[in-house]
Amino acid sequence: MTELSHGAAWMGGRIIPISEASIGVTDWGLTHSDITYDVVPVWGGAFFRLPDYLDRFFASVAAVRMNILMDRQEVHAALEEMVAASGLQAAYVAMVAARGPNTVPGSRDPRDCSNHFYAWCVPYVHIVKPEQAEKGTSVWIAKSVRRIPKDSVDPRAKNYHWGDFTSGLFEAKQEGFETTALLDHQGNVTEGPGFNIFALFGDRLVTADQGVLQGITRKTVIEIARSKGLTVEERPLPFDEFLQADEVFLSSSGGGVIPVVRVDAHSFSNGAPGPVARSLRSTYFEWLEEPRFRSPIQYG
Template identity: 70%
Template sequence: MTDLNQGAAWMGGQIIPITDAAIPVTDWGLTHSDIAYDVVPVWRGAFFRLDDYVTRFIASLTAGRYDIGMDHAAICAALQDMVAASRLQDAYVAMVAARGRNPIAGSRDPRDCANHFYAWCVPYVHIVKPDAAAQGTSVWIAKSVRRIPADSVNPRVKNYHWGDFTSGLFEAKDRGFETTLLLDHQGNVTEGPGFNVFAVFGDKVVTPDAGVLHGITRQTVLDMCAEAGLTSAVRPLPLEEFWGADEVFLSSSGGGVIPVARVDDRHFSNGAAGPVATGLRQRYFDWIARDTHRTDVLYP
């Protein structure tokens, strides 16, 4: 069998090396960024919260009117087969629905497109390198762009519309920051590329309620806060209030809880990873090793 340990893809029922995976140049997924997707982590040979991720993916399909001809069980089976074939023990696993090609020349009717599903996996992705995350990463609040309003692109449908995030990333990288965080048009904190954000005020943890993906890792953090005896709130988080936080951290399926030491020119937790964020980061890697939310990969 072809070596798949650098990444595999499931396309049309076939499992192939990720380097061979492609979609047609006329696929609306490519030409219009007309794609819904989700990402589930595999850690130490098991999916974490697989049912939750697939359920959210299916909700995105419904909201976006994608018909891929696969139900929850079929999607799980495709992901299982692909990861098992790759033999990856720790993996970043994407499930994707693309609008597809329009077979009618000149048609602008999305109902004419042949929607399709594909998936791919690569070795586990940390959106911030573990050493940098442990010390506390840096975040730049974008100044030239605001988060796309929810009545334009629904942030609860995980999608490929990254124009606002990409502009923010250029700002951040040009200034030596690791990543970016976007505000909405009312001046509230929203989210960044691939992560939700949390602010810590004493023993209370706050995360924005609007303009954000309702992340599975975000929910895991809220669950862990309850277990740790921390109070949590999901509500608007104005930038002025955010600046007064004791700590800041991010949550992502690519790395769990990621402490933040610096936002713009402000340092949090004396420019280091804060104790609450550090504790939740350690707790996260304990949680993803528990049997409660794990679905073993059925390796050959």
């Protein structure tokens, strides 16, 4: 096992062990959490839906008014070079645009910052351990915090603003739950740290359309669900309605479809993963292997 197989980074055109990767202490990416990023999975030696992830990444970069001085072909090449050097056949791959340090001493003008791109990869990350996902996970609805409003921080531009999620995670862990999900200020279910949420009512699948990241795994699940004859509704999902669902599951690039068996004190599917969630989870991993979605990596 090489040093890079534990994780690699691409910074300034160089590939280095992830343990050596860093950004400066005055970088606004650090001091102001002024970063946008995306994460694409590698499975079986190929990127999954890389064009979709690149589309979203560059849309996010434009939304936060950054210029990383690289086009999508150059970013693709950097990601492939990095993963190939690591030798990882299954990986969690992040592409990041940071505001950078302000080049004018004392300036608070973000236009004076030197924006930059970097990337890193580690062995594939499951946001819920696979053995737990197979049994169904538990979700705590945060009580002390609500999701940051979309007109304060746009969730469609993937970002590092995790203050609300972190507060919810502390609550969840203290209550003995695996993870957390947040409501918005109108009492609708939004999302959790690193995942979107789906609720099944008969043959109708409902997922939030506001206050959430438009996840690529979310998109994949919607396509799979429709291919199986389910109706998908993207709309506000009030918490009271959510609790009446037949099944609940999460979607994430870190693990695909993850069944939920408990939300707060409420159990779903008699405390076991429901048949629809299990079917969608199985099909998701089948789609990871489909050539139409794969961008193979040329390993040395």
